[in-house]
Amino acid sequence: MTGEQHRVCSALAPFGTSIFTEMSALAIRSKAVNLSQGFPDFDGPHDLLEAAAKAIIDGPNQYTPSAGLATLREAIAAKMQRFYDVEVDPRDEVTITSGATEGLAATLLGLLEPGDEVVLLEPCYDLYPPIIARAGGTAVYVSLGQPGFELDFEALKEALTDRTRAIVVNNPQNPCGKVFIREELTRLGELCQQHNILVLGDEVYEHLVYDGRSHHTLLSIPALRDRAIVVSSTAKTFSMTGWKVGMVIAAPGLTEAVRMSHQFLTFCTPGAFQRAMAKGIGMSHSYYRDLLSLYTAKRQRLCDGLDELGFDVHAPQGTYYASIDITKLDFEDDLAFCRYLATNVGVAAIPSSYFWHQRREGTHWVRFCFCKKDKTLDQALERLRRWKR
Numbered sequence: 001m002t003g004e005q006h007r008v009c010s011a012l013a014p015f016g017t018s019i020f021t022e023m024s025a026l027a028i029r030s031k032a033v034n035l036s037q038g039f040p041d042f043d044g045p046h047d048l049l050e051a052a053a054k055a056i057i058d059g060p061n062q063y064t065p066s067a068g069l070a071t072l073r074e075a076i077a078a079k080m081q082r083f084y085d086v087e088v089d090p091r092d093e094v095t096i097t098s099g100a101t102e103g104l105a106a107t108l109l110g111l112l113e114p115g116d117e118v119v120l121l122e123p124c125y126d127l128y129p130p131i132i133a134r135a136g137g138t139a140v141y142v143s144l145g146q147p148g149f150e151l152d153f154e155a156l157k158e159a160l161t162d163r164t165r166a167i168v169v170n171n172p173q174n175p176c177g178k179v180f181i182r183e184e185l186t187r188l189g190e191l192c193q194q195h196n197i198l199v200l201g202d203e204v205y206e207h208l209v210y211d212g213r214s215h216h217t218l219l220s221i222p223a224l225r226d227r228a229i230v231v232s233s234t235a236k237t238f239s240m241t242g243w244k245v246g247m248v249i250a251a252p253g254l255t256e257a258v259r260m261s262h263q264f265l266t267f268c269t270p271g272a273f274q275r276a277m278a279k280g281i282g283m284s285h286s287y288y289r290d291l292l293s294l295y296t297a298k299r300q301r302l303c304d305g306l307d308e309l310g311f312d313v314h315a316p317q318g319t320y321y322a323s324i325d326i327t328k329l330d331f332e333d334d335l336a337f338c339r340y341l342a343t344n345v346g347v348a349a350i351p352s353s354y355f356w357h358q359r360r361e362g363t364h365w366v367r368f369c370f371c372k373k374d375k376t377l378d379q380a381l382e383r384l385r386r387w388k389r
């Protein structure tokens with residue numbers, strides 16, 4: 001085979017290896033405490049581990065229906081009613097995917113036509129641009145204001161054209177921790193109705209919203225009920241990122257498009273994990289409350305610790321990421337800072353500029369995750385303290 005035949009396709013080649021892969025590899029090489037990629041260093045509820053193990057032993061261990069097991073789809077519909085007062089038909093409006101990752105890809109691949117434009121609100125999760133490109137679409141970027149990450153509706157309106165097919169709203173938003181308030185989503189809904197465009201909601205951090213704020217799913221906004229495709233995941237809510245059980249919830253016509261591509265991507269998600277997650281999603285309110293208390297305490301532990309060390313800390317409204325502004329530190333940029341930190345201090349973080357299309361907009365932000373055991377967070381803070389001294 002020639003080098004030409006081994007080439008990555010032109011849509012994906014410009015994106016290179018993800019910064020998460022690079023920083024996690026550097027963390028392992030440097031034996032750094034890894035606060036870079038967002039996965040917990042603990043497992044979720046023991047009951048769910050047992051439920052999955054039992055489901056494997058009891059079987060069946062075969063393909064499930066492509067849309068997902070009815071028990072899980074029903075549990076998701078019940079949860080949408082219980083938490084958000086949104087009625088969802090589990091048969092025609094819920095699809096189980098292999099993580100939100102596949103759910104997002106299935107949605108974009110199932111709905112976009114070549115030439116369609118998709119608006120992304122920066123800083124944005126790194127999956128959207130390459131999948132939009134692979135689907136033949138074009139990403140159009142609108143930056144949230146800094147340092148508060150407000151959405152400028154005038155800038156958003158200016159970004160819309162007659163080719164705009166959708167806007168992606170990641171709420172709560174990774175990496176900046178923004179939580180959209182209901183008024184913003186209502187305004188967004190009106191705009192989408194006027195321009196006849198869809199909204200793709202990435203709501204994987206829906207249960208991690210702090211300080212008494214509420215999560216408003218896009219499907220609870222009347223103007224968006226039939227034009228929003230909401231993607232979520234069990235990964236963050238149940239601390240089982242490796243199980244890859246995600247979901248897409250949308251009106252029947254949109255669900256049909258999602259299922260069309262999902263059947264050719266993975267066809268279905270492992271049945272044992274689906275059965276265990278049906279149990280997880282059905283757990284009582286106290287589980288969700290305890291999860292939020294756990295993360296509220298971890299957010300405080302990390303943010304207070306960084307603050308005491310003199311860092312300029314941006315505590316998130318939602319998600320499990322906190323950021324620091326490194327403008328006043330003597331580093332060329334966030335990447336140089338993160339490489340130095342992992343190699344010389346023994347703490348791995350993510351240079352947030354990679355969440356912007358034009359990296360220069362975010363080279364002063366560095367993201368740390370706090371989905372870690374307290375002792376891991378303390379160890380990272382201790383290493384930073386020693387360095388600062």
Ligand SMILES: Cc1ncc(COP(=O)(O)O)c(C=O)c1O
Nearest residue numbers: 099100101125174204233235246
């Ligand atoms: C904003 C956002 N969307 C999607 C995902 C992927 O979710 P999953 O692990 O369910 O594929 C992540 C994971 O970090 C994320 O931060």
